[in-house]
Amino acid sequence: MTAATFDRTRKSQGESTSTDRAILERYTDQPAGLPRELRTSIERRFHGRPVQLYALADLDVSLRLTEVWLALGPQEVAVASLQGSVPEIRTFPRSAVGAVRLDPGLTCNTLTLLAAPGEPALAQLRFTHRQRRSMENIQFALEQALEGRGVVEADPDAVYAEAVAGPIREAQALVAGNDVAVLWRLLGYLRPYRGAVTFGMASAAALTALQLLPPYLTGYLIDEVIRPVQAGAVSVAQVKGLAWWIVGTIAASHVLRQGCAWARLRWMAILGEHVARDLRTELYEHLQRLSLAFYSRKKTGSLITRVTSDTDRLWEFLALGVVDVSLAVITLLGLSVVLLTLDWRLGLVMTLPIPVLCVWVYFHGQRMNLLFLRAWRKWSNLTDVVADTIPGMKVVKAFHQEGREKARFGQRNSGATDEFNRIHEVWTSFWPALMLAVRAMIVLVWVFAVPRVLGDEAFGSALSSGTFVAFVLYMTMFIPPIEIIGQIARIMNRATSSAHRIFEVLDTEPQVVDEDAAVRLEPVKGEVEFEDVVFGYDGVRQVIKGISFRVAPGEMIGLVGPSGGGKTTVTNLIARFYDPVGGRVRIDGVDLRRIDQGHFREQVGMVLQDPYLFHGTVLENICYGLPDVDFDRAVDAARAANAHDFICELSHGYETLVGERGHTLSGGERQRVSIARAILHDPRILVLDEATSSVDTETEYKIQEALDRLIAGRTVFAIAHRLSTLRRADRLFVVEDGKLKEQGTHAELLAIPGGTYRRLYGMQRQLTSEEGLHPEENSCRTQ
Amino acid sequence: MPNAMTCEKRKDWEEAGLRLEHRHDGQLWAIAGPRECPVWVRHCFPWSAPGRFVSLRDGEEEEVALVRDLGELEVDSRRALERALAEASFVIEVEGVDEVEDEIEIRNFRVRTSNGVRSFQTLRDEWPRTMPDGALLIVDVAGDLYRVADPQTLDVKSRKRLAAFIG
Numbered sequence: 001m002t003a004a005t006f007d008r009t010r011k012s013q014g015e016s017t018s019t020d021r022a023i024l025e026r027y028t029d030q031p032a033g034l035p036r037e038l039r040t041s042i043e044r045r046f047h048g049r050p051v052q053l054y055a056l057a058d059l060d061v062s063l064r065l066t067e068v069w070l071a072l073g074p075q076e077v078a079v080a081s082l083q084g085s086v087p088e089i090r091t092f093p094r095s096a097v098g099a100v101r102l103d104p105g106l107t108c109n110t111l112t113l114l115a116a117p118g119e120p121a122l123a124q125l126r127f128t129h130r131q132r133r134s135m136e137n138i139q140f141a142l143e144q145a146l147e148g149r150g151v152v153e154a155d156p157d158a159v160y161a162e163a164v165a166g167p168i169r170e171a172q173a174l175v176a177g178n179d180v181a182v183l184w185r186l187l188g189y190l191r192p193y194r195g196a197v198t199f200g201m202a203s204a205a206a207l208t209a210l211q212l213l214p215p216y217l218t219g220y221l222i223d224e225v226i227r228p229v230q231a232g233a234v235s236v237a238q239v240k241g242l243a244w245w246i247v248g249t250i251a252a253s254h255v256l257r258q259g260c261a262w263a264r265l266r267w268m269a270i271l272g273e274h275v276a277r278d279l280r281t282e283l284y285e286h287l288q289r290l291s292l293a294f295y296s297r298k299k300t301g302s303l304i305t306r307v308t309s310d311t312d313r314l315w316e317f318l319a320l321g322v323v324d325v326s327l328a329v330i331t332l333l334g335l336s337v338v339l340l341t342l343d344w345r346l347g348l349v350m351t352l353p354i355p356v357l358c359v360w361v362y363f364h365g366q367r368m369n370l371l372f373l374r375a376w377r378k379w380s381n382l383t384d385v386v387a388d389t390i391p392g393m394k395v396v397k398a399f400h401q402e403g404r405e406k407a408r409f410g411q412r413n414s415g416a417t418d419e420f421n422r423i424h425e426v427w428t429s430f431w432p433a434l435m436l437a438v439r440a441m442i443v444l445v446w447v448f449a450v451p452r453v454l455g456d457e458a459f460g461s462a463l464s465s466g467t468f469v470a471f472v473l474y475m476t477m478f479i480p481p482i483e484i485i486g487q488i489a490r491i492m493n494r495a496t497s498s499a500h501r502i503f504e505v506l507d508t509e510p511q512v513v514d515e516d517a518a519v520r521l522e523p524v525k526g527e528v529e530f531e532d533v534v535f536g537y538d539g540v541r542q543v544i545k546g547i548s549f550r551v552a553p554g555e556m557i558g559l560v561g562p563s564g565g566g567k568t569t570v571t572n573l574i575a576r577f578y579d580p581v582g583g584r585v586r587i588d589g590v591d592l593r594r595i596d597q598g599h600f601r602e603q604v605g606m607v608l609q610d611p612y613l614f615h616g617t618v619l620e621n622i623c624y625g626l627p628d629v630d631f632d633r634a635v636d637a638a639r640a641a642n643a644h645d646f647i648c649e650l651s652h653g654y655e656t657l658v659g660e661r662g663h664t665l666s667g668g669e670r671q672r673v674s675i676a677r678a679i680l681h682d683p684r685i686l687v688l689d690e691a692t693s694s695v696d697t698e699t700e701y702k703i704q705e706a707l708d709r710l711i712a713g714r715t716v717f718a719i720a721h722r723l724s725t726l727r728r729a730d731r732l733f734v735v736e737d738g739k740l741k742e743q744g745t746h747a748e749l750l751a752i753p754g755g756t757y758r759r760l761y762g763m764q765r766q767l768t769s770e771e772g773l774h775p776e777e778n779s780c781r782t783q
Numbered sequence: 784m785p786n787a788m789t790c791e792k793r794k795d796w797e798e799a800g801l802r803l804e805h806r807h808d809g810q811l812w813a814i815a816g817p818r819e820c821p822v823w824v825r826h827c828f829p830w831s832a833p834g835r836f837v838s839l840r841d842g843e844e845e846e847v848a849l850v851r852d853l854g855e856l857e858v859d860s861r862r863a864l865e866r867a868l869a870e871a872s873f874v875i876e877v878e879g880v881d882e883v884e885d886e887i888e889i890r891n892f893r894v895r896t897s898n899g900v901r902s903f904q905t906l907r908d909e910w911p912r913t914m915p916d917g918a919l920l921i922v923d924v925a926g927d928l929y930r931v932a933d934p935q936t937l938d939v940k941s942r943k944r945l946a947a948f949i950g
Contacts, residue, residue: 027891027902027904028902028903029899029900029901029902059873063869063870063873064897064898065896065898065899065901101810103823103870103871105870105871105872105873106826106829106871106872106873106874106928107873107874107875107926107927107928108870108871108873110809110870112808112809112810114808117808117821118806118808118821119808120807120808121807121808121809124809126870128875128925128927129923129925129926129927130903130923130925130927132925132926167924167925167926168889168904168924168925170924171888171889171904171906171924370946370947373885373947374946374947374950377910377947377948380908380910496887497887497888500887501887501888
């Protein structure tokens with residue numbers, strides 16, 4: 001009996017379970033697991049046998065939210081309701097379950113357990129899509145049992161948490177991350193640049209200190225030089241030197257200040273670039289290490305954004321944000337201290353409203369966030385129209401819908417413009433209002449200060465003109481830090497978001513890893529063996545269900561069968577893009593998991609249905625991975641691939657740029673370039689996946705001719721719907737529903753009464769004869 | 784894929800006087816003359832024409848019959864179909880919004896429904912959809928649907944929290 005598995009991440013199950021439980025606790029209102037007491041009660045009803053799997057049914061028969069648990073034991077099934085004070089537990093033997101049915105709805109799904117189709121339901125559970133994966137796990141386990149197969153026992157809490165938390169985890173970068181920890185980790189990237197950081201921060205601190213000096217000196221000049229001279233207390237000659245010294249110091253402080261500003265900007269900007277470069281490099285290198293499973297989970301656009309925009313945002317944060325925010329806080333504190341020291345009463349007038357202003361700026365930021373969100377939504381609506389219609393312009397014109405599309409665009413364009421204008425209305429009102437408030441504070445200082453300057457003791461002790469002027473100058477310095485402090489939340493939020501996304505990738509471990517003492521097969525002969533191989537992409541549903549075969553070096557195998565049957569997965573396992581969850585894949589008798597991946601992949605070639613060409617010249621694409629190949633070998637490979645002639649017709653020959661993904665070439669041309677690449681690569685094991693589909697007959701002939709040259713002397717696995725590609729196959733494998741249903745030569749398979757191959761072959765013959773083709777032309781087609 | 788066989792089959796069922804009943808196996812059954820089979824319902828226009836165009840499909844996802852209007856059916860069949868539709872078309876009705884918070888790549892909603900509070904998450908660029916009847920439809924990351932029947936009748940705070948998605 002073959003066992004399926006629920007255990008997707010065996011290596012770090014404990015870690016992922018705790019993350020999943022944290023997700024459930026933080027983001028959902030449902031229990032992070034089967035309640036302990038209920039579990040105990042259920043296991044008592046199971047006569048001490050453990051709960052193997054469980055799921056929550058969160059809707060009742062009236063479609064109200066509820067809490068009903070479905071638990072699976074080795075021999076029993078339990079349905080437990082927690083609606084009342086005492087749990088109601090109903091059990092029945094697993095052996096009574098003869099059929100399982102899952103009916104999906106818009107939001108309500110129903111799992112029905114039946115003794116037999118048509119008989120009364122043993123249990124019927126309703127649940128939202130959130131519970132669907134965990135219910136499907138139970139459905140899968142029961143169906144496996146009905147087929148006489150078991151499932152590998154796994155921690156039911158981990159399976160449940162993974163199933164329910166999965167969609168949230170997949171949607172978000174790093175859910176339960178701690179923002180402070182992420183920021184510290186990010187700042188850790190500054191460590192290699194300690195010297196530059198210290199210098200940059202010191203420059204910034206000096207800049208702040210220096211900007212406090214001129215107002216103070218100005219006040220001193222007025223009080224100690226100008227007023228005494230005007231009052232006749234001292235002569236000009238007596239204070240002339242002091243006056244020029246003060247003016248010189250003010251001038252020097254301005255020069256020094258700009259010098260510090262220059263040093264701070266340059267050092268921190270360059271430092272930020274270095275850190276962003278380090279992050280980009282680390283991220284890109286890590287992306288190269290990750291397994292294909294990671295790429296099937298993540299959107300390409302999202303990964304590109306992480307390497308480009310997110311690292312750029314972090315540059316902005318490290319180069320400017322860190323310094324600006326810390327200096328804004330220091331400046332405000334410094335100014336407050338200076339003002340309170342100069343005159344505590346006026347200082348209070350100026351400093352007490354500051355927290356109020358910061359809160360005001362914060363709420364303005366919140367409002368702007370909301371408005372930007374609306375604008376973003378409207379902007380998305382607008383770009384959707386453009387993204388829709390430009391690629392589909394042929395259809396728009398064919399149906400004469402230009403007018404409708406113009407109206408649709410116009411409507412959304414106006415919508416977006418209205419939103420942006422709302423944003424402009426708000427911020428253009430806010431900043432003058434804020435400035436007015438600051439000016440009002442300044443006026444208030446004047447109101448309190450002027451009588452004192454004039455000597456009116458009713459308002460307090462006398463205030464010197466110099467102190468007053470210094471005050472006025474300091475007051476204007478309050479505005480920039482208030483602006484920055486109002487932006488702290490946004491700056492931090494942007495930086496932590498980007499850091500989370502980057503660290504998520506960096507923290508992902510490749511699923512396919514080399515052992516410490518990985519073996520290098522030299523040379524690879526090309527014998528491929530599957531021994532009871534089981535595999536599923538999501539760890540629950542099996543795509544390959546116990547396949548075994550042995551292929552000799554140099555043998556050509558044709559993989560045929562219905563779409564979705566598992567043919568491509570077989571080739572993915574041969575190339576070790578994934579490791580099987582059960583059984584073994586052996587190459588030349590050695591378990592593939594023990595073989596050095598890099599070395600092995602050099603021995604595997606692939607020609608796919610939609611060949612991927614990189615932006616570059618035809619030559620660079622042919623020689624991909626082998627940059628030192630001489631022109632002779634490249635041309636020979638192209639000739640063998642029937643590509644040489646069309647390449648020579650290109651304006652720059654082999655040095656013609658093929659454009660992004662090779663879009664300047666036709667599908668057949670791209671295919672022949674990829675075959676030339678495979679020929680040059682000279683692999684021992686070759687995979688051809690629908691290499692000749694979606695090309696015209698003449699092109700197919702040329703490609704087929706090229707493939708015939710390519711496959712000679714190699715172990716080949718060819719997936720094809722047309723037997724023309726497989727006419728040289730030594731054996732055909734019929735893969736259906738994850739199993740190797742039939743194997744043998746074309747004649748042997750045709751001789752199996754009621755066989756899949758025979759049926760597919762018959763259907764294809766019927767189709768071709770209906771199309772009016774001579775049967776012999778297609779007599780070799782498989783389906 | 785509709786083929787000649789499917790169309791013929793559908794015609795047969797519809798012409799033979801289609802009846803529907805809910806049986807003790809928890810399944811909706813279609814009955815036409817001597818033939819009967821369990822069917823699943825699919826709403827063709829769940830939002831624009833909820834009581835019309837209901838496709839009845841067998842276990843192989845082939846259409847057994849298309850009910851263009853529930854009024855075409857006799858009373859018992861209509862009740863049975865309505866019961867099945869209630870489950871198949873069920874969405875969670877939102878009566879108030881307690882929180883909308885943007886996080887990394889997701890948006891976190893905490894809402895009040897007719898029978899309790901529920902939290903769910905959407906992708907940040909998965910915008911709530913305004914339906915033809917003015918309702919707001921939100922799809923969470925698991926695929927569950929949340930419907931705000933009339934956003935304008937929500938309390939002030941809820942409207943404010945949804946302000947970015949209405950209009």
